Amino acid sequence: MTKIDGHIHSPYCPHGTKDPFEKYIEQAIQLGYTQITFTEHAPLPKGFVDTTPTMDSGMTRESLDLYLSDLKELQNRYSHKINILIGLEVDFIEGYEKETTDFLNTYGMVLDDSILSVHFLHNKNSWDCLDYSHEYFNRMLETYGSVDLIYDKYYDTVKKSILAELGNYKPKRIGHMTLVRKFQKLHKPTHSYEQETNDILKLIKEHDLQLDYNGAGLLKPYCQETYPSEDIIKKAKALNIPIIYGSDAHQAKDLNQGREKMLL
Ligand SMILES: [Zn+2]
Numbered sequence: 001m002t003k004i005d006g007h008i009h010s011p012y013c014p015h016g017t018k019d020p021f022e023k024y025i026e027q028a029i030q031l032g033y034t035q036i037t038f039t040e041h042a043p044l045p046k047g048f049v050d051t052t053p054t055m056d057s058g059m060t061r062e063s064l065d066l067y068l069s070d071l072k073e074l075q076n077r078y079s080h081k082i083n084i085l086i087g088l089e090v091d092f093i094e095g096y097e098k099e100t101t102d103f104l105n106t107y108g109m110v111l112d113d114s115i116l117s118v119h120f121l122h123n124k125n126s127w128d129c130l131d132y133s134h135e136y137f138n139r140m141l142e143t144y145g146s147v148d149l150i151y152d153k154y155y156d157t158v159k160k161s162i163l164a165e166l167g168n169y170k171p172k173r174i175g176h177m178t179l180v181r182k183f184q185k186l187h188k189p190t191h192s193y194e195q196e197t198n199d200i201l202k203l204i205k206e207h208d209l210q211l212d213y214n215g216a217g218l219l220k221p222y223c224q225e226t227y228p229s230e231d232i233i234k235k236a237k238a239l240n241i242p243i244i245y246g247s248d249a250h251q252a253k254d255l256n257q258g259r260e261k262m263l264l
């Protein structure tokens with residue numbers, strides 16, 4: 001039986017923990033995983049300035065080679081116990097498609113499995129990190145004027161990420177497709193956005209992509225559901241979209257998070 005976690009961070013995450021790779025790997029083996037993908041936040045595109053207060057959304061470009069060579073070594077060392085895939089969580093940032101394509105054309109050939117995620121929303125001449133904190137989300141509300149307008153922009157950006165060219169090494173999996181709901185207990189939109197999420201599933205299907213079924217949201221106090229939620233997962237299954245569990249662990253003890261409550 002295969003047991004997969006396709007979304008794991010690492011000691012190279014600037015906002016994560018320093019838990020060494022081995023700690024994640026040993027824990028995953030303990031939990032019975034047969035395949036895991038490390039998907040560290042890729043370096044942000046050239047020229048893009050991280051707008052988060054801590055400026056730590058992606059790993060540095062300087063550390064990328066070391067991340068990849070560490071993983072190559074671990075992949076070999078643990079090959080008899082667990083299948084380790086080398087990946088990245090690549091940001092889709094509207095306006096930086098060219099830089100992202102250049103990046104993927106440079107590194108894509110050494111990646112086994114990657115995720116494309118939207119964390120930043122383009123607004124005039126600035127980009128806001130949607131999931132940074134609820135205080136930050138509050139500031140976005142002042143700029144956007146309503147929760148609905150943030151949701152509109154988010155789902156629109158996810159659609160763009162699916163439609164974007166990004167070259168031959170474009171990631172095959174869409175990360176946490178309802179991340180905008182991270183603070184839903186504090187800020188509710190006026191409608192369900194069912195049409196938008198249906199449209200996104202349809203696009204994922206048409207473009208032969210996979211869906212990250214992310215357990216992290218269940219543990220977030222203002223979210224309390226997976227990304228995406230069960231109703232959306234049921235529709236994705238009906239469409240035969242490949243669904244890959246992701247713990248989105250930023251520390252070894254978060255592996256497997258949410259999993260027992262999920263439709264896997
Ligand atoms: Zn992260």
Ligand SMILES: [Zn+2]
Binds near residue numbers: 117119
């Ligand atoms: Zn993410």
